[in-house]
């Protein structure tokens with residue numbers, strides 16, 4: 148099993164406006180065939196569930212600030228990152244290895260055989276901790 152991966156620092160300014168990003172976004176299922184940079188992957192993970200500001204608050208809002216969502220990265224072709232499944236730790240902006248090797252085909256099969264899931268350089272999977280879904284459910288915030 149590989150070691151934890153410290154991710155590159157994120158760019159919280161950006162060169163593209165929110166309005167431009169919304170105007171130009173489109174779902175695509177064909178990919179250029181190139182690898183993603185680790186910078187780009189780190190940016191996506193941070194935008195999804197990374198930490199912002201000085202408190203224990205995340206980039207995405209959460210009812211009651213309980214933050215039940217946990218993110219897994221299925222990495223296939225990322226420069227500087229071994230193929231595998233990783234858990235993103237929001238608090239430390241690091242990846243913890245969960246499964247060694249390319250698991251994109253398994254994910255594609257689990258996604259009702261959607262072939263493009265196996266071809267995407269990465270997939271980001273959102274999961275939810277059910278014991279952190281409501282106040283008093285007993286879940287400790289782990290990340």
Ligand SMILES: Cc1cc2nc3c(=O)[nH]c(=O)nc-3n(C[C@H](O)[C@H](O)[C@H](O)COP(=O)(O)O)c2cc1C
Pocket residue numbers: 172173174175176258261
């Ligand atoms: C909750 C959700 C689940 C989706 N699941 C899939 C999926 O399993 N496979 C896929 O190819 N696209 C999926 N999509 C993308 C939609 O098909 C896509 O957003 C829709 O066709 C509209 O196209 P647009 O994103 O380009 O506006 C999903 C979108 C959402 C919001």
